[in-house]
Amino acid sequence: MLKKAIIAGVFSIGLILSGCGQTGDQPAVGKGKLNAEQVLSEVEKASGKLKNYEMTAKMDMEMEANGQTMKMPSTITSQIQLDPLLVHQKMNTENNGTPINLEMYVAKDEIYVNSQNQWVKMKNEGTTELIKATENMNPSKKIEQMKKFAKDLSLNEDKDNYEIKFSGKGDSVKDFAKEMITENLEAKQAEALKQQFDKMKINEISFGYTIDKKTFYPTKVSLDLNMDIGENGQTAKMKMKMDSTSSKFNELKDLSIPDDVKKNAKEVSPNNVAG
Known part of the structure; x- marks a missing residue:
């Protein structure tokens, strides 16, 4: 249960941080030298009229546990429309060296998933980590969350970009990690994970945003996480590294679920997929 929640939370972090703060409108510039909190505020303002992005x-x-090591390299491409909600995502990953290719469409009321050349359909009942993550795709929510830790953020800049960074280790970053990891989980899993945080050791966590000065688009996001997880008297070690880029702000054509996907999908229960 704990391992599943951690993995789901980490993938949610990747998705949400990658989409954090995108916009198609240009906020006012020429405000003089800004600090980290002010830059985040500008990004938050700019996100208000975001319609879509890639x-x-x-x-x-x-992840190392019980003498075994599990490696999951993944590449994810997402096209995201916020209103009405629709996410088209393709993910290439591995499980013990076996390639896994997934494609999915996530809408407000339904989800379509293609695995092994078979489309399945399920109701979007808010029962999976993916659903919770897509519901929080609006970037202003994540920016507001980050501003709670503004005093711990560092800001560097060059001619064209701002770079905001957070890094730390040990108990000093546990609150930050708890906030980021549990926000995009289901309520029961989030509560269970919060109760386990005293058994966790954050060896190191860091992330960075590269933000375009002219548009306040975060064009690149990086995340590194190294932690130990206590479970039933044993310790699992987890390392995660994520790098993402965002583009095509408000440039995507109207996204839709193709008719042939709807026609050929087999309806299943969300519980059968979410496990």
């Missing part, structure tokens, strides 16, 4: 992410996750 995100690509590369994630490498490694």
Whole structure:
């Protein structure tokens, strides 16, 4: 249960951080020198009229437990429309060296998933981590969350970009990690995970945003996480690295679920997929 929640939470972090703060409108510039909190506020303002964007992410996750090592390298490409909600996502990953290719469409009321050349359909009942993550795709929610930790953020800049970074280790970053990991889980899993945080050791966590000065688009996001997880007297070690880029802000054509996908999909229960 704990391992599943951690993995789901980490993938949610990747998705949500990658989409954090995108916009198609240009906020006012020429405000003089800004600090980290002010830059986040500008990004938050700019996100208000976001309609759609595209995100690509590369994630490498490694988990050691019970003498076994599980590696999950993943590449994710997402096209995201916020209103009405529709996410088209393709993910290439591995399980013990076996390639896994997934494609999915997530809408407000339904989800379509293609695995091994078979489309399945399920109701979007808010029962899976993916659903919770897509419901929080609006970037202003994540920016507001980050502003709680503004005093711990560092800001560097060059001619064209701002770079916001957060890094730390040990108990000093546990609150930050707890907030980021549990926000995009189901309520029961989030509560269970929060109760386990005293058994966790954050060896290191860091992330960074590269933000275009002219548009306040976060064009690149990076995340590194290294932690130990206590479970039933044993310790699992987890490492995760994610790098993503976002583009095509408000440039995507209207997204829709293709008719042939709807026609050929077999309806299943969300519980059968979410496990």
